[in-house]
Amino acid sequence: MAATTANPASPQRVGIVVFDGAKLLDIAGPSEVFSEANLLGARYELSLCSVGGREVTSSTGMRIAVDLDAAVDGLGFDTLLVSGGDRLPTHPISPQLLAAAAALAERSGRVCSICTGAFILAGAGLLNGRRATTHWRHTRLLQDAYADIAVEPDAIFVRDGRTFSSAGVTAGIDLALALVEDDHGEAMARQVAQSLVVFLQRPGGQSQFSPTLRGPRPHASALRAVFDAVAADPGANHSVPELAARATMSPRHMTRLFREELGTTPARYVEAVRFDSAKAAIEGGHSIGEAAERAGYGSPESLRRAFVARLGLSPRAYQQRFRSAQRPDATRPPRAGRPH
Secondary structure (H helix, E strand, O other): OOOOOOOOOOOEEEEEEEEOOOOOOHHHHHHHHHHHHHOOOEEEEEEEEEEEHHEEOOOOOOEEEEEEOOOOOOOOEEEEEEEOOOOOOOOOOOHHHHHHHHHOOOOOOOOEHHHHHHHHHOOOOOOOOOOOOOHHHHHHHHHOOOOOOEEOOOOEEEEEEEEEOOOOOOOOHHHHHHHHHHHHHHHHHHHHHHOOOOOOOOOOHHHHHHOOOOOOOOOHHHHHHHHHHHHOOOOOOOOOHHHHOOOOEEEOHHHHHHHHOOOOOOOHHHHHHHHHHHHHHHHHEEEEHHHHHOOOOOOOOHHHHHHHHOOOOHHHHHEEEEEEEOOOOOOOOOOOOOOO
C-alpha cells in the first residue's frame, strides 16, 4: 500500500477518477487546492484517470483529457480522489468503474470521494462498516441503499481511517485543504485557503445549505389540510389540540397519523416549518427580529437557540452568508392580529 508522505524530495501522487458526467467542480476544486499548495513548496503530482484512459465529457459538456487508464494493473496513488456526478445516486454504475475504483483503492494510500462519488466507493464495497457522507440531497438514499455505512448527513467531510468522503461539490475544496494540512501543516493550508478566498474550516455543517423540509405530502386528506394551514401561517397557534380540531380528529389519532405517514410528531413538524420560514425570511433580507416574529418564535433569542441547535451557527452568521442583496419592502403591513 502506498504511504502518504510530506517529504518534499518525493512528489505525492494524486489520482482523480473521472468519467462521463463527472461534476467539473469536483475535479477542478481539489485540483486547484493542490496546485496552489505546489506554489508554496508542496510537490503534488496530479493525474486524471478514467476507465480505458479515454477522454471524458464533464457535467458542463466540457471535454477533459485524461492522463491514465484507471484499470491498468499496478496503478496506485498516495491520494485517490473519486469525483461525483448527478446520475450516480439513481442510475447503475458501470461495473468496470466500480472494479477500477476498488483496485485503485487497494493500491493507494488515502481514498477519498467528492460529493456523490461516495456512491462509487459504496458500490465498490469501500465504505462497508465506515462513516461517510455525501451531498445533503442524497444522504438518505445512500443510507437506505447501504445499511452497513454510518452516514453522517450534516458533515462537510468525514474521515474514517484512510478513507475520506465529502459533501456536495465545493466540499471537495474543504477536504483537499484538510489533506494539505495533514501533509504540510496548518500554515500552508491556511495560505492556500486565503489565496483561494475560501474558509480553511467552514463554520457549520452542510444542513445550512439544505432545505429542512423535503419529505412527501401525507396521504390522509385531513393531514394535508393541517400541512397547508401551518405553511400558510407558521407563526399562528399550532398546538396539537388546535391542529387536531382543524383536522376534525382527536389529538391522539392525529399524532398517530403523523408518526405513521411522516415519522415525526405534530410539534416537530410545526417547528420544522417555522424554522424554514425563519430561514427564508433571513435569506430574503429581513432582520433577525422580523424573522423570529414572522415564524412564531416569540423572540430573537428563541430563534438563535433553534439555529445553533440545527445548524451549529447563529442567525446572524447565517444572514451574513445567505441574505439577499435586496432589502424587502419595509412598508409591507404586518399580518393582521400580530402586532409589530
